[in-house]
Amino acid sequence: MVLDYIVVGFGLSGLSFVEELENHNKSYVVFEDASQQSSRVAGGLYNPVILKRFTMAWQASKQIETAASFYKDVETKLQKTVVSELPILRRFNTVEEQNNWFEASDKPVLEKFLSPELIRNTNPAVDIPFHYGKVKHTGKIDIVNMLSAYAKNLRENHILIDKSFEYDKIILTKDYIQYKEIKCKHIVFAEGYGVKNNPFFNDLPLHGNKGEYIIIRSKALKQKEAIKSSIFVIPLGDDLYKVGATYNNQDKSSEITTTAREELQKKLEKFLKVPYKVVDQVAGIRPTVRDRRPLIGTHARYANIHILNGMGSRGILLAPTMAKKLYNHIEKGTSLDKEIDCKRYKNL
Ligand SMILES: Cc1cc2nc3c(=O)[nH]c(=O)nc-3n(C[C@H](O)[C@H](O)[C@H](O)COP(=O)(O)OP(=O)(O)OC[C@H]3O[C@@H](n4cnc5c(N)ncnc54)[C@H](O)[C@@H]3O)c2cc1C
Secondary structure (H helix, E strand, O other): OEEEEEEEOOOHHHHHHHHHHHHOOOOEEEEOOOOOOHHHHOOOEEOOEEOOOOEEOOOHHHHHHHHHHHHHHHHHHHOOOOEEEOOEEEEOOOHHHHHHHHHHHOOOOOOOOEEEEEEOOOOOOEOOOOOEEEEOOOEEEOHHHHHHHHHHHHHHOOOEEOOOOOHHHEEEOOOOEEEOOEEEEEEEEOOHHHHHHOOOOOOOOEOOEEEEEEEEEOOOOOOOOEEEOOOEEEEEEOOEEEEEOOOEOOOOOOOOOHHHHHHHHHHHHOOEOOOOEEEEEEEEEEOOEOOOOOEEEEOOOOOOEEEEEOOOOOHHHHHHHHHHHHHHHHHHOOOOOOOOEHHHOOOO
């Protein structure tokens, strides 16, 4: 039997592509080796606005609609709550920032997402000198729960193989691809930063950016909304909060570091006024690309080998849209915008 697809990697990208395959009744197997952690350590926030500059993220208003129905469908399939609404409050550091927020909230593209009202802080546990701006239509995806529940279903159906995909075992024939005992029509690589080991695509300029979070416990904080200051404070329930993240272009390991913990604690203590304890720390590599656009499409020489990658720091919103685009490209011949097509880099 020749399967329709092998999917390599089961993070947000792999799961999004698997959803396309499920919705179109395609046959497939997935390989996953837990070598990358990006999706599992992510903050889980979806938010279409860049909160440093008060601008819309690239094509985010379209992506948020696709993502909303995507995660709702996944919830129905898994019979689990995956999405929760979570307001994000932007802490202003200066009056100037506050004024810039007002200006931005008046722009047609942003008015749906930036509330023009200033929010007065009522929580004595945090120091908020210039009020907050509230971002609307934001929330949180329980990625770990979603990936684990989805993976469990796939495992039960013998569709998920908990092994590393070995690139040198691929044999390309005229009619199909042979991988060990499996025959398939297409392979979709969705390995995040792990693509660096993939000889078909490792010359693409996916540089990766390491991010770390600390998890703190504070009984006195009692914060319900997420706060965005120089870092995020994301409530997890049970007096736990995710605090971060760092951005590091040099270190490409997934190990946690003391430097990151100290940096995050220093930033947190600038506005947190109550005691807390660091109870955990996590790290992962964001699959970031030189031009900050996804990397999707088909290999220049091998028509049945594809990539779904480059989600950078916005995988929650990007992955469902990009998976759909890649699926339509492969199955229906729909052309890809040059901006996202991996062939925009001539060195393939
Ligand atoms: C600290 C941090 C915070 C973040 N916060 C957010 C956030 O709040 N919101 C948001 O939208 N995004 C966030 N991101 C970004 C988001 O996590 C990424 O965009 C997204 O997870 C990328 O998903 P992916 O599936 O492409 O890659 P990955 O999550 O890296 O998944 C790739 C998978 O492929 C597997 N794999 C690799 N090689 C092989 C192989 N040879 N064989 C088998 N399996 C293999 C890996 O084990 C991995 O599971 C954050 C990232 C980090 C690091």
